[in-house]
Amino acid sequence: MNQVLDILINGLALGSVYALVALGFVIIFKASGVMNFAQGSMLLFGGYLTAVLHEHIGFLAALAVGVLATAVLAGAVDRLLLRGLDPSQHHILTILTIGVDILIVTELARRIGGDLLSLGDPWGNEVVALGGVTVPVSRIACIVVSVLVIGAVFAAFRYSSWGLSLRAAAEDREAAALMGIPLSRIRTLAWCLAGALAALAALFLTAFPAPGLERTTGQIALKAFPAAILGGMTSPPGALVGSLLIGVTEALAAGYQSELSGFGRGLGDVAPYLVMITVLLIRPHGLLGTKEAVRV
């Protein structure tokens, strides 16, 4: 029983980190139709900045700088690189983000080298006993902060004028433009928000019990892809459901590794992709995605 609870909490924490990243995918996708492959490099960038700065200016300030700088970086990618290209050419823009990702990741990996950087989070390796299981404080912080942040983002979708504009733009670009919605500003803001979310995800990915920030940490974003896809790329609640599903599945596969040894070692790493393919086989548009209707 305790093991199940333990695994569930692990899965929830993992899922909430995926949710931060996947939400970024969905926001960018809604605003511009682009699958942002540079999300992993954004995550690495935010984490790296925080890790480098926290000894000088303290943890909270470093985190704030990391999150803001990543938001600016993401916004700059949109303004400087994607702007001016035909926004309907989603393939081209998507592949372009792969180029961006290669550049940023190569540079950061070169700087990080073989090191393991600590982000200097205040939770350290403390644990609390919770109903018979010991849970790292960082996991609890992860779940709480993610819930708050994701709640805020959802509220922004629902109530802010930016959220309204974003939803309108996702619904019908032309009509939104005719209504006076500044599409390119909405889009840049979406990129900034996604960047900030990725930087925040870096913090919880590297906190205890994970060893710290490595050059390969950015690849975790690749697991948030299945989360976003299986929820349906256009649906923020879908991304949430998908992330939790993926997180819990991964934790289960890792937790019951010995029972599942027939499938080989390291099943936890591929579990998200197996879930995604299974869901796509049954529902090609994702769990909560809208099936596109085409008028002729």
Added chain:
Amino acid sequence: MSDRTPLTPRTPPTPRTPLTSRARRPLLATAGVLLLCALPLYAEAYWLQIGLFAMAAAIGAIGLNLLSGGAGQLSLGHAFFLAVGAYGYAWLAGEPGPGLPAPLALVLAVCLAGVAGGLFSPVSGRVRGIYLGVATLALVFIGHHVMLNAESVTGGYNGRAVAPFELFGFSFTGQDPELLVLGVPFGAEERLWYLGLTLLAVAWFTARNILRGRPGRAMAAVRDSEVAASVMGVPVARYRSAAFVVSSMYAGLSGALIALAFRRIVPDYFGLVLSIDYLAMIVIGGLGSVGGAVAGAAFVTALPLVMARYADALPIVDEPGGPGHVVGPTEAARYLYGAAIIVVLRYAPGGLAGLLRRRPARARPEPSPTGTDPAAGAAPPLGTGPHVTPLPVPSAQRKESRP
């Protein structure tokens, strides 16, 4: 060629660059082929090795281009099918394994990759464009997992040796029989060079014929407008999955050739980075163009190897193996090619092929949605009015309409 079937009388004939001139094209092609055939007589084994990798990559890139440029589907799972081809060949032709004759093993490995692509068709036929790109990500990771764990077939983490190729008793290795051509000893690289060249030629012409024939036009129709295509009677899902299968078979052939060139294959080579390399190849070369895919493959494959060779001669590049703060040749190559992707997409969306073809494209009087692709350009307009879905292939006209 599109030159023979002008759709409408060409209004003012624009001056052509000498490179694309109709008369010189076959001449240039012949000269190029002769040069490639004569190269093993002069070049060192190191360069031949690079060339061999480039040819293998070119075959894979042509396959991916059929899928992405032809049918408008994005795939990040190419590395998986390369792995199927590579391990398929290594297992079928070697020990442990059935130890079949090498040519048979090669053909079967290609078919195996095709079957793997076919098994994915419930997804590849229904999932579209970028979604498929992410769905195929899964294949790379699942494939890696299988490669690590199916040790009896793949040799696990340390990989396995690859049986050398052999054709009618002629072995593609350094000896058996010893071979001296015009005073040059023909070792494994020289012999494999011709094998690669032959396979590449076959792959090239097959792809051109597919793109120019009925399937190519059907795929272009699916790419440009799914609705219009299905109204015209093109079975959309079937063509999508067929394109995926064909592209997987190309990847399988490419993987088998890479295995022969490496002589030993390890799972870590067939990772996501490899998939992205192939995507970079076709983007840099030009989506939808067979020749462009080959050029892009040569660029992306040769870049890091050439950089490594001349590492000490380049000012910014340092010897590998130093502390984390120096730019090694591999990193320098990655910067260059990351930047190449961005620059090409921003300033020359047709890629290398588009740069060569820009002038003839301007001569076409009305903007055709099928843009830069000569094969698609030769196809009659689909009679669909304005196209509603986004075009995956960047059109030269779009670029030129801007000041």
